[in-house]
Amino acid sequence: MNNKANLNVGNQNYEFECIKGSEDEVAIDISSLRGKTNVITIDPGFKNTGSCKSAITFLDGEKGILRYRGYSIEDLAEKADFLEVAYLLIFGNLPNQEKLDQFLFDIKENSIVDEDLKKILESFPKSAHPMGVLSSLTSALVSFNPSVSDLESKEEMYNAIVKILAKLPIIVAWVYRRAKGLPLDYGDYSLGYVENITKMMFKRPNKEYIQNDTIVSAINKLLILHADHEQNCSTSTVRIVGSSHAGLFASVSAGISALWGRLHGGANQAVIEMLEAIENDGGDTKKFMAKAKDKSDSFRLMGFGHRVYKNFDPRAKIIKVAADEVLKELGITDPILEIAKDLEKEALADPYFVDRKLYPNVDFYSGIIYKALEIPNEMFTVMFALGRLPGWIAQWKEMRENKEPIGRPRQIYIGEKYRDFLDLDLR
Numbered sequence: 072m073n074n075k076a077n078l079n080v081g082n083q084n085y086e087f088e089c090i091k092g093s094e095d096e097v098a099i100d101i102s103s104l105r106g107k108t109n110v111i112t113i114d115p116g117f118k119n120t121g122s123c124k125s126a127i128t129f130l131d132g133e134k135g136i137l138r139y140r141g142y143s144i145e146d147l148a149e150k151a152d153f154l155e156v157a158y159l160l161i162f163g164n165l166p167n168q169e170k171l172d173q174f175l176f177d178i179k180e181n182s183i184v185d186e187d188l189k190k191i192l193e194s195f196p197k198s199a200h201p202m203g204v205l206s207s208l209t210s211a212l213v214s215f216n217p218s219v220s221d222l223e224s225k226e227e228m229y230n231a232i233v234k235i236l237a238k239l240p241i242i243v244a245w246v247y248r249r250a251k252g253l254p255l256d257y258g259d260y261s262l263g264y265v266e267n268i269t270k271m272m273f274k275r276p277n278k279e280y281i282q283n284d285t286i287v288s289a290i291n292k293l294l295i296l297h298a299d300h301e302q303n304c305s306t307s308t309v310r311i312v313g314s315s316h317a318g319l320f321a322s323v324s325a326g327i328s329a330l331w332g333r334l335h336g337g338a339n340q341a342v343i344e345m346l347e348a349i350e351n352d353g354g355d356t357k358k359f360m361a362k363a364k365d366k367s368d369s370f371r372l373m374g375f376g377h378r379v380y381k382n383f384d385p386r387a388k389i390i391k392v393a394a395d396e397v398l399k400e401l402g403i404t405d406p407i408l409e410i411a412k413d414l415e416k417e418a419l420a421d422p423y424f425v426d427r428k429l430y431p432n433v434d435f436y437s438g439i440i441y442k443a444l445e446i447p448n449e450m451f452t453v454m455f456a457l458g459r460l461p462g463w464i465a466q467w468k469e470m471r472e473n474k475e476p477i478g479r480p481r482q483i484y485i486g487e488k489y490r491d492f493l494d495l496d497l498r
């Protein structure tokens with residue numbers, strides 16, 4: 072392909088450079104468009120717009136490929152530990168044992184939060200959605216750690232990174248434990264990252280904690296599968312908030328809010344609620360399939376479809392197998408798993424879904440695992456946030472290191488033209 076693109080605006084022809092990525096994807100560089108032509112492009116939902124060049128995650132939606140820093144999601148989910156994946160995403164390469172140990176040590180050294188944060192947590196109503204609480208507390212962490220707000224040097228960035236990786240799991244565990252009425256506690260310094268998260272969440276005050284390796288391995292896998300997904304809604308939010316030089320914690324807090332929505336991370340909660348609603352309604356999947364296809368009904372089949380994957384979501388494949396394994400190992404028979412399987416079978420054979428290339432996404436099966444682990448529905452998206460944290464950090468760091476300009480799109484104004492001001496008594 073020619074590496075130039077030509078555009079006619081009015082009677083004038085303009086030439087733009089094309090940029091090629093390492094996997095041969097091509098973009099027309101229109102950064103000089105407005106300067107040259109005085110026109111802009113418009114692209115609602117940014118369906119055709121690349122916002123940055125990134126070396127972190129590659130995905131091919133047509134082929135169902137997802138790679139972090141070149142490594143396939145299948146290999147990482149099977150062979151790696153979540154902290155290794157976090158290191159890989161943030162720093163670019165898999166760590167050797169020494170680097171991994173140092174990383175874990177630095178995180179553990181910061182695994183404490185100011186006790187006053189408990190007061191803020193306790194001031195939320197118990198019924199508050201955990202994502203709102205998580206976003207607020209992440210933002211509140213800035214006040215307790217002012218050194219993380221203005222980050223310029225490598226060292227300042229590293230300190231902020233290990234701090235947030237250390238503190239967010241404590242907040243997640245506290246949000247979960249408060250919802251369950253359990254005492255708020257800290258982690259166990261002797262444990263690995265995921266083992267510690269699991270203990271912080273599930274430890275009972277009246278019972279010796281015994282680690283369940285099936286649960287740890289399932290959480291490890293889920294966190295890895297959610298760890299990054301290039302320029303999705305929450306990640307773009309993190310990058311754009313960070314582009315104003317707001318600090319890492321403030322940017323992550325904004326990312327948590329973006330993830331909350333049911334079209335993004337909130338889908339995992341919505342999937343289980345939908346499957347439970349189908350079960351309570353008598354289990355007629357066909358009725359709900361018809362609702363999803365009815366354009367006068369706002370109901371959508373939650374956990375189906377993806378902005379980028381138009382063939383299959385490779386994460387969904389891995390998670391489906393993991394869900395089967397976890398339920399088997401924990402000896403759980405869940406009728407909603409059968410409903411999920413029926414829905415999937417019907418949708419994959421239905422022309423409405425086939426024509427629109429709507430396949431199960433990562434969230435179709437993740438909620439079933441969380442449910443099997445007795446994590447409340449409202450905590451599902453919080454678990455997603457915990458997994459996405461390394462991705463947000465990596466993308467924020469890349470954006471700052473590349474010295475990207477502040478994110479500030481333009482618009483086409485379609486409002487009123489100039490109007491004379493009318494005094495109150497004349498309106």
Ligand code: CMC
Pocket residue numbers: 116300303333334335336338363364370371372373374375376377378379427429432433434
């Ligand atoms: N159920 C029924 N119809 C659907 C669905 C669905 N889940 N998803 C898309 N469609 C239809 C949509 O109505 C439209 O039909 P038509 O062309 O006749 O107007 C067509 O498919 C294209 O949909 P779209 O909304 O233009 O596609 P999009 O790329 O803007 O949206 C999506 C992608 C994920 C928001 C959407 O598929 C959806 O709402 N899915 C359900 C929510 C969900 O599972 N979200 C989790 C995404 S994966 C986790 C993450 O990374 O956030």
